[in-house]
Structures are given as C-alpha cells and as structure tokens.
Amino acid sequence: MDSLKWWQKAVFYQIYPRSFADANGDGIGDIPGIISRLDYLQDLGIDAIWLSPHFPSPLCDCGYDVADYRGVAPEYGTLKDFELFLNEAHKRNIRLVLDLVLNHTSDQHPWFIESRASQDNPRRDWYIWRKGQAGGLPPNNWYASFGGPAWEYDAATDEYYYHFFFKGQPDLNWRNPQVKQAMFDEARFWLDMGVDGFRLDAIGTIFEDPHLPNHVPAISQKEYYQASRAAKTPEEWQEFARTSEAMFAGQHDLPEVHDLMHEFRQVIDEYPERVLIGETEEIAFYGKNNDELQLNFNFPLMHTRLITPAGVRANQKERLTALPASAWPCNTLGNHDSPRLYNRYGDGVHNQAIARLNLALLLTLKGTPFLYNGEEIGMRDFLIDDPALFRDAISPMVYHMETEWMDLDAPSALRFAAENGRDKCRTPMAWANAANGGFCPAGVTPWLPVNPYYAQGINVAGQISDPDSLLSFYKKMLHIRKANPALIWGDYKPLFEEVSDFLAFLRIAPEQKCLVVLNMSEKPQFIQPGPEVKPGKMIFSSDTNREKEYEPGRIQLAPFEIFIMQAG
Ligand code: GLC
Secondary structure (H helix, E strand, O other): OOOOOHHHHOOEEEEOHHHHOOOOOOOOOOHHHHHHOHHHHHHHOOOEEEEOOOOOOOOOOOOOOOOOOOOOOOOOOOHHHHHHHHHHHHHOOOEEEEEEEOOEOOOOOHHHHHHOOOOOOOOHHHEOEEOOEOOOEOOOOOEOOOOOEOEEEEOOOOEEEEOOOOOOOOEEOOOOHHHHHHHHHHHHHHHHHOOOEEEEEOHHHOOOOOOOOOOOOOOOHHHHHHHHHHOOOHHHHHHHHHHHHHHOHHHOOOOHHHHHHHHHHHHHOOOOOOEEEEOOOOHHHHOOOOOOOOEEOOHHHHOOOOOOHHHHHHHHHHHHHHOOOOOOOEEEOOOOOOOOHHHHOOOOOOHHHHHHHHHHHHHHOOOEEEEEOOHHHOOOOOOOOOHHHOOOOHHHHHHHHHHHHOOOOHHHHHHHHHHHOOHHHOOOOOOOOOHHHHOOOOOOOOOOOOOHHHHHOOOHHHHHOOOOOHHHHHHHHHHHHHHOHHHHHOEEEEEOOOOOOEEEEEEEEOOEEEEEEEEOOOOOEEEOOOOOOOOOOEEEEOOOOOOOOOOOOOEEEOOOOEEEEEOO
C-alpha cells in the first residue's frame, strides 16, 4: 500500500464555502469559519478538502464566475486567512484542493473588461468574439447549456461573445497561447503557495468547433425544453439524450482538450504530490498513459434515481473494465449541483438506513470517495418558496420557462423551479439546534435560508455525542476504511451477481481480503458464500443485534444491514 499516492488513499470532503461556517456573523460562510471547523473535520476522519470557488466573484453563478484567480472573495476573508487555512489544514494532515474554472471567467474579470473594450484590444482574442449573421442573427444557432443563446451581443464593438454557461461567464479562447500561459500562471500561484491540486470545472466545454457549424436538429429552445419535459420513459429519455447530444455536439469534448490536459498535468508535475481531478465522467481524461488527470468522477454511479445492487454491479463492471491500466477510480453520490443524497435516493420510509448503505457503498467500492458537506448529518434538500430568495439563476429561468412555455400555474412553477435549481442542496450547514442552525447569529439573515430541519436533530452538535447518529456512523465507517487496506486498494470482485436485493463483493489486496455485503432491501437475507470467502473476523455490522460470535459460512442479514468481514 505504501506505493499508493495520497489521493488514492484519501477520502475527500467538498466544502461549499458560502454555506459552511460563518465566523464573522454576516450570514455568509468564510475562511476563518472553515478554520474553526478543521478540528471537526479531522475528528470526522476525512483526508482532503475540495473547496468550491473562493475567488472574488460577482456571483452570477454562485462563484463559478471568477473575477480574480489570485484573490479571495472579500466576504470570505483575505489571502492571509487563506494561507492560515492551508497551513492549519496541513498541520492536521488534511490536504486542500481548489476549484479551478478554466472554461470561462466572469464578465467582470479584468481580462474580459479589456477584451470587450475594443476590437483591437490586445486581449480581444482572449475570448471568443464573432460577427453576427445578416439580419441581426448571432454567429450560429448554438445554445448555452443553462438556457438561451450561446452568443451575447455587445453593442459597443458590434460583435457577439460566446458563453457555454450564463452570459456572465464568457468562454476563454484556449486556442490563444497567451490564455493558456496566463491560466497556468494562475494555477502556479496556488501551487507555489502549497495547495495540493485542483478540481477542474467543466473541462469538457473548454474547446468548441472553430468552424462554428450550426447544430443539426435545428429546434428552438422552447421545443428543446418541451422535449425534455415530455420524456417520461427510458426510451423517451434516450431519444432526448440523442437530441441533446446532437445539439451540443460542436460545443464540448473536442479532442484538443486532451492535449491541454496533458500540458496542464506537466505543470502540476513540476510540483511534488499534486493532483488533478476532472469534473467529467469521460474516461479519456485519464490520458493515454495516465498522463492527463489522475481522477475523474464515476458520475454514472450517481445518475440514477435509485441505487440498486444490479445498478451498482453494472456500473462497476462497465467502469472498471473501461478504465485504462493503473487508472484510479473515483466515486461520489453528491455535490453542490445535485440533490442531497439523503432524500434523492431515499424511499421516504427508510431514508436513514439507505443513507448509511450509500455511505458504506462509497467507502467500500474501489476508488477515491468524495463526500459533500452536510451529508454526514443527513442534510436534506430545502425548497425555497419565495422567488426573491433564489440565488442560483437556474431557478428563475426554470420558473420563466414553466410559466411561459409549459403553461404551468405560478405556485407549481415555483416549486418546480426550486426543485430544479441548485439552491436546495447549498443551504447553510447546520451546526447546532440554535437560531439559524448555529450557522450565523440569531437576527442575521443568512445568504440562503437555513433548512429548518436543524431543529429535528439534523445538526452537528445534536449528533456528535450520540453514538447512534448518522454522524457517528460516518466517523465509524471512515475509520473502518482507514484500518482495512483491502477497502482502499483491494481489487473488486462481485459475488452473487444474479441477486437483486443485496450487493456482495470482495475487495482483495495482497495483505487482506474483505467481504462486503449491503442488504439494500427491507427484508432479511440469507447468504452462503463459496470457498473463496474464508471464515474471518467480523469488521463491521450495522445490526446491533448481531452476535459477536457468528457462523461466517452462513450469514443471515437483517433488513438494510451493512456487513463487512475479513475473508482471508
Ligand atoms: C460546473 C460546476 C457548476 C457550474 C458550472 C459552470 O458544472 O460544478 O456549479 O455552474 O460548472 O461553471
């Protein structure tokens, strides 16, 4: 195991800085707040932090629109605070990985302000500017992935600029070598300071077809949106996915991106022990000889309504087979863009047990696990019911499309907009059963509403001393993963592949073999493993009634039981 890199052994924890901890009581999370919770994180047992963007930003996309890549947003603190954070994290053996947005900057970034100033500005070509077509039409028919056209007209210079996301996020022109050098230098600034790597945002969208071909299914945004809403069956979804693919074909995953990632990897490799993590599920980003990004998310695992034994087995089979030799897997079930896993995968009755199974799954599958802040206390989505409180610009857009294009009544459209925006999973962390969940002082209005569930035990203080809480379970499982090398680097071998109620697999390392059984059903199960499972000591069972002594050859599983045993 000593040959493994730190990021192969680590469990990552994503911090969404605006919502994590507010030290100065202004209703917005900040870096001193994070520092004050480092002991908590150390005690929880995580090894690395992925910090969502902490840079100055006008917040058109909640921080994913960066106005200065070397700064710290004033509401989060200063560069000095950041350095202290980095040092304090390192003192506790916690690594720190930043979120680097490469595809675009904010339209308030000085580079863009210069670029838009005139057609002959030296930075004009740092972004993607084109003339419109006759008749006041944009350069082509491409759409932005967040809705609306991908081109924004700029009257001052009578040209359009391209943006894959919101119009406040103009795409950088990565075909310009100056852009590449400038961005590599921004990365070096943090690497020189000692950060441990980057999670690279939306890398698939960095290049687009320079010939700007119109997309083929020339349907309007309205028709496209209606098609997305009309798809109900898996077949209809597939059909919609095909349309979607054709619509955005010229706008993402162009082959050039791999040369760029390879070059960026060389920058990183000038520094010891740094890591690049791609926000992509594309295996090609590992590179030809592992020479691009060290980790890329297994998003297909989480892109499912329900986590089922058959679904996980199929995912693992496909993913692990497709990974190039020595590429390291990377699993996650939640982040700041997706629903909270507690309610997303819950069945409404056994959510607590299912949340535990899902954590056990993440920590026992092969690959580096990524957790999202708040999962450890079972935070749920919170649906905002006042449009004035939306902070994610996706919600107002969805509201508009629902009322204008789908003829939905206002209350239903509001609910749908809240469900389909991302504020719901970004609400402040609940630290205590106190005003504002202990996130900020009473009387202060937090930047996003606090989920009132904090009063029902969904808060850190309430769970930390309760041995049966979800938080205590997280701690226990994180500890178990660390203490059992097979769970970190053992090969994955599925067992009982025809069974639909439970998932059973072996993790086989030179020094240890573990059997993991996750009963994903509400019924007891009975399993009789074959000779490859040697009777060994029990490592963990979530069934408190299980006898310490048991017969390893014949395992009776309680409903939703998590069972881990040494198997040779
Ligand atoms: C990534 C981020 C998301 C952001 C988008 C544009 O997908 O995770 O939050 O909106 O990129 O930067």
